[in-house]
Amino acid sequence: MEEKIRAHLRKRKRLLILLLSVSLLFYFLLPLSLIFIPDVMSRPSFFYNMPWAWLYAILQIPMTWVFVGIYHAFAKKMERTMPVNKEDAL
């Protein structure tokens, strides 16, 4: 495989791993925090005295939108900067 394609795929892989790990970490910290620090998560927050757990859970919705948006922007850029003709790489 041509070196330029390898570099392209490596770059894609690096960013994918970063985005995936951060988003899944953000997600799994929710059940983990409820399991390991339930008292902290049940404390009233600044938002109408609702427990912190509510805020964190609701934040998962915009978090998903932000991450899929970032991925789309990144993938678009990667497609534009494809190093060689794709058919040649095949």
Next chain:
Amino acid sequence: MNPTYFLFLIYIIVCTLIITYWAAKRTKTTPRFYVAAGKLTGFQNGMAIAGDFISAASFLGIIGMVALRGYDGFLYSIGFLVSYIVVLFLIAEPIHRLGQYSLGDVICARFPGQHMRLLMALGTFIISILYMIPQLVASGFLLRLLLNLDYSLSVLIVGVLMTIYVVTGGMIATSWVQIVKTVLLMSGTFLLTLIVFSHFDWKIASLIDKVKDGSPFGMEFFRPGHLFQNPIEFFSLQLSLVLGTAGLPHILIRLYTVRNTFQVRRSLISSTWIIGSFYFMTLLLGLGTVALLGYDNLFSLDPTGNIAAPLLAHAVGGDFLLAFVAAIAFTTIIAVVAGLVISATTAFSHDIVHHILKKGKSTEKEQLHAARLSALAIGMISTLFALSLEKINVTFLVSITFIVAASSIFPVLLLTFYWKRFTAVGAITGMATGLLSSLIFVIFGPHVMNPQDGWILREPLFSLYNPGIITIPLGFLGAIVGSLLSGKKRQSIREFERFFVRAHIGMDTRREVEWRR
């Protein structure tokens, strides 16, 4: 039956049949039947994915769960939504690039062979049927409850409609029924949310105060832990939810219905916006139910909470709004089951009949004929099954579908796309281990073995209701061990690199050339 309910029901049926008639005139080729010839736009497909994904369990169940279980009920929605990150980042684009109609095509792009195709078709078929039967049974109960129809008649109506959509209109009709469902569902939920919120002078503080008054737990209602007490069970459920969508065939085959990977991403982004907004509204509606109807009142009427939304609609908008919500619930069910029928049909007619029985040699006309016959048979058999299951509790099958998908199809797809040492034997062992372990854990778990009301009246051998925490790693382990033990059959580095380039940056605009007919 109340005339308003009847009119809404007839209106929905007539509208969807007109769509099907329009679609039937366009469904003359196999690409059009199976994948709408890849002609949907990203946004249309996003609406169809949301329509395929949001089941009656989401619409009615989650509002009820939030009303009765507070925070813990809302956690289901979060898992469902975040699962789309996994689908988009890891699975969606390679599936679109490698497959034609089914998941079998995708795996066979790396490991060609009839055994592999058969196994993927079986996995798809099992998951689709497991999910379809409880939806049909639920439709019987729901329509009986909301529209006062007989159980058998309700199941028959839904079963006949879904069969007509798929047999005559294929993926085009299914997609547009799902799009109409999403429009109805989102507009209805938005309207209901506005009406409910107006009862609290548009103030969150007022809503929260009324919830405290309406619940016997006061502020404690908002504390986590009203449903999930066992941390392993809880984590296991979250794991299955977040990985399950990436193995659901009826969602994944929708990625073929657009032209290129740009539209694939756009589909998934649109669906996350729709699904996220929807779940946020269901949260407000669940809290609104407690505030306006009262926890005790709701619990005494329905301890499962499934009729919370209809009760709320009736309380704030009378018969008319209740009829509208019932119509939404009806459309929700038919859209989801139609998606499942076409998924099972593709697995059977394209993978098993065309590729395995006919060795890939059937003509276009024969393929289309086989697809329509398969859809008819699958629709009829599922309906007959559902008719005979009136007295058996099958609701747990919905939750185990995610576990089966996350333990079998997801590991195989992921390792196929990313692991160079993965082999055909590994794919077979991974699929078999994931499928069998999840079925065994469910059969010998408390859903089925239960001294009070189980199918088997005995103490369960496994205590977990959601065994994903064990079965998902087992699925991966089966695939990895199988691959390592069959290392000699591994692809060469060159072969893998060619596949990898094709999967991750390969030609993705072929449909523009091939299927414009």
